[in-house]
Amino acid sequence: MGGPPALFVDHLENGHTNGCLLKSQDTSVQIGDRSFVIGGSHEENPLFLGVQIHDKITNKWYVSSPTVLGTGPMPCKAYSAIVLKQGRILVIKKDSASDDSIWFLEVDSPFVREQRKLLGKEVVAWSKGVRGNAEKPIVISGPSGVGKGTLITMLMKEFPSMFGFSVSHTTRSPRCMENNGVHYHFTDKTVMEKEINDGKFLEFASVHGNLYGTSIESVEVVTDSGKRCILDIDVQGARSVKASSLDAMFIFVCPPSMKELEDRLRARGTETEEQIQKRLRNAEAEIRAGKSSGIFGHILYNDNLEECYKSLKDLLGINDDAPVNGLEVEGINLPKEHTATKMEDKILIQETGEATKNNMIVLDLSSINGGAPGRTRGIGLDTVNSS
Numbered sequence: 001m002g003g004p005p006a007l008f009v010d011h012l013e014n015g016h017t018n019g020c021l022l023k024s025q026d027t028s029v030q031i032g033d034r035s036f037v038i039g040g041s042h043e044e045n046p047l048f049l050g051v052q053i054h055d056k057i058t059n060k061w062y063v064s065s066p067t068v069l070g071t072g073p074m075p076c077k078a079y080s081a082i083v084l085k086q087g088r089i090l091v092i093k094k095d096s097a098s099d100d101s102i103w104f105l106e107v108d109s110p111f112v113r114e115q116r117k118l119l120g121k122e123v124v125a126w127s128k129g130v131r132g133n134a135e136k137p138i139v140i141s142g143p144s145g146v147g148k149g150t151l152i153t154m155l156m157k158e159f160p161s162m163f164g165f166s167v168s169h170t171t172r173s174p175r176c177m178e179n180n181g182v183h184y185h186f187t188d189k190t191v192m193e194k195e196i197n198d199g200k201f202l203e204f205a206s207v208h209g210n211l212y213g214t215s216i217e218s219v220e221v222v223t224d225s226g227k228r229c230i231l232d233i234d235v236q237g238a239r240s241v242k243a244s245s246l247d248a249m250f251i252f253v254c255p256p257s258m259k260e261l262e263d264r265l266r267a268r269g270t271e272t273e274e275q276i277q278k279r280l281r282n283a284e285a286e287i288r289a290g291k292s293s294g295i296f297g298h299i300l301y302n303d304n305l306e307e308c309y310k311s312l313k314d315l316l317g318i319n320d321d322a323p324v325n326g327l328e329v330e331g332i333n334l335p336k337e338h339t340a341t342k343m344e345d346k347i348l349i350q351e352t353g354e355a356t357k358n359n360m361i362v363l364d365l366s367s368i369n370g371g372a373p374g375r376t377r378g379i380g381l382d383t384v385n386s387s
């Protein structure tokens, strides 16, 4: 984005900071002692909308743009920006596609504060606004070899358009039947560590001697396709997700016995004897944590596979009559030219310009949930004729 134009500073110094359009395509909002200027393109990724911060007390711009977490919106002609509670800014893109019009920029939400502490730098996070209440993502954990992957494969095969798998990153080598980008994103430790440091991961953990992690993008890709996202991750990762705002359902899968777990791991034939021993040692601690940590709302025993699969479907509220198709992703169509006004938890969007039909769109934000990393769900939408 380069240095901010003097025009910005003038406007900020003159106090025209709350939702006021600075240039045809730039908007600034003030939260506490800081102004957030939204516009142009991001310093490191020109495909994304830029964000810069101005400190009112020192009257100085932050030297570099904040680290941006999550996939942000692409730049467009103009934006409205409205300050919400909990350090969030609602960003409405003008003249954009219906699946790309509503975004939330978190500048001081609990997630952003935690990430700022963790990464030791200034951070903001984007999440796209989604209409209605999509079903919660599902986190499935359990010791290696218990059958998580088998159960997930069965679910995805039976309901291909209802569920989508969050493809994790890992530093372990691929097994012979595994494909990059399908089973995992296979990567190098140094590359993955850099990406973790850049805030690209929702969670990560060292598991059985390798690094594994769920990128924010992996979850977003599934959510955007309208499918319910499934994460197959270990207990440490589940703990991190529980602490995030993903608002997921947590399921732990137990083996019928340690002997059976060992037999399954051996029969799978994918690990060396040394790796099997390591996985079995870790399994005991994982099962203890799975049962007692309070992370998991549901525990399944995978003894008989068909019975366990049926219990999983019951838990997820699907049975043989369930629709095979996933949810339609409903867009939010906004007039090209409009003004946006906040009234408590509602945003009134009034069409302007010559072709106005006196239609007002009301965005109801009273039930929004989720947020960065991922999507902000639960936006209500109403159209009112104001003539």
Ligand SMILES: Nc1ncnc2c1ncn2[C@@H]1O[C@H](COP(=O)(O)OP(=O)(O)OP(=O)(O)O)[C@@H](O)[C@H]1O
Residues within 6 Å of the ligand: 142, 143, 144, 145, 146, 147, 148, 149, 150, 151, 264, 265, 267, 268, 302, 303, 304, 305, 306, 308
């Ligand atoms: N109920 C079951 N009875 C017998 N064998 C099973 C059962 N469930 C799964 N298996 C077998 O156990 C092996 C391990 O299953 P799977 O690979 O799904 O485990 P996982 O929990 O995903 O392991 P990891 O965490 O290492 O990825 C596979 O060979 C699978 O076919």
Ligand SMILES: Nc1nc2c(ncn2[C@@H]2O[C@H](COP(=O)(O)O)[C@@H](O)[C@H]2O)c(=O)[nH]1
Residues within 6 Å of the ligand: 141, 142, 143, 144, 148, 168, 169, 172, 203, 204, 205, 207, 208, 212, 213, 214, 232, 233, 234, 235, 236, 237, 238
């Ligand atoms: N914390 C995370 N754990 C993950 C992730 N992806 C997989 N896993 C867990 O690792 C073990 C081993 O998997 P394997 O494929 O090597 O057998 C297993 O328990 C998975 O649940 C992740 O992204 N984050």
